[in-house]
Amino acid sequence: MTDLDGGANPALAALGAAGIEFTVTRHGRVSSLAEAAAARGIDPAALLKTIVVRRADDDFLFVLVPGDRTISWPKLRELLGVSRLSMPDAGTAREVTGYERGTITPFGALHAWPVIADARVTGRVVSIGAGAHGVAATVDGDDLVRALAATVADVTEPA
Template identity: 70%
Template structure:
């Protein structure tokens, strides 16, 4: 099942946006006509062997590993390499979405997306799904939590 099929089957109001190639979160937000904070990155996090979860992170923020570890009650988390992430989800990095994933991993959405319309990956390059965050998180059986920090600029 594709991501678009999964969102449709869940009965979630959505808009498919075909925006073509982009090189950054800011470019993707501009191409879709949304604010960077509403472009939500779906990150795959490994708790242990064959145990993953999706973390939905606003485009202007990054995962706070201490907050996420405390929430999950674990001392160690990691991000899988690209091949392992594809195996776990069925999607390539940059296209990952919880909708239509190869396995229905748990979903944690940063609380800052609550009540907003967000743009998620749609399982293929240059395509996004704009959905109401609350409907999406509910349909995925997800939870909201404070699991991010402001994005730190990597420029020097």
């Protein structure tokens, strides 16, 4: 598979290798989550944000957050049994995932960091970024969770 520029797209390749059904949506660059949802023809709640979180030095994880929600840091810290979490800067996020902000996805990332999916990901069809600006994959949330061996937990709150 290729990205919008015609180059290899590791996210789409990883999605294909995961053995789950998905549909690729391509649209131009967008400047907001609402604009991305509109371009994909979905409700913002069905658009997943992939957030990279630092647990410790060289220890990261991905958190899948519905578009109408935000991470609840107390819930996430409690789930992970830690007292401190942080978000890496854009350069570090790219270094540990292989993707720049706005294109980050667990699929095809440089490292297979653990994935936590908010409980609202399951039981519905969702859209997740696919490694390039304006490229997304629409997939069954339950299949997504299985393919990523994600931990499912209530780790968000309304935005």
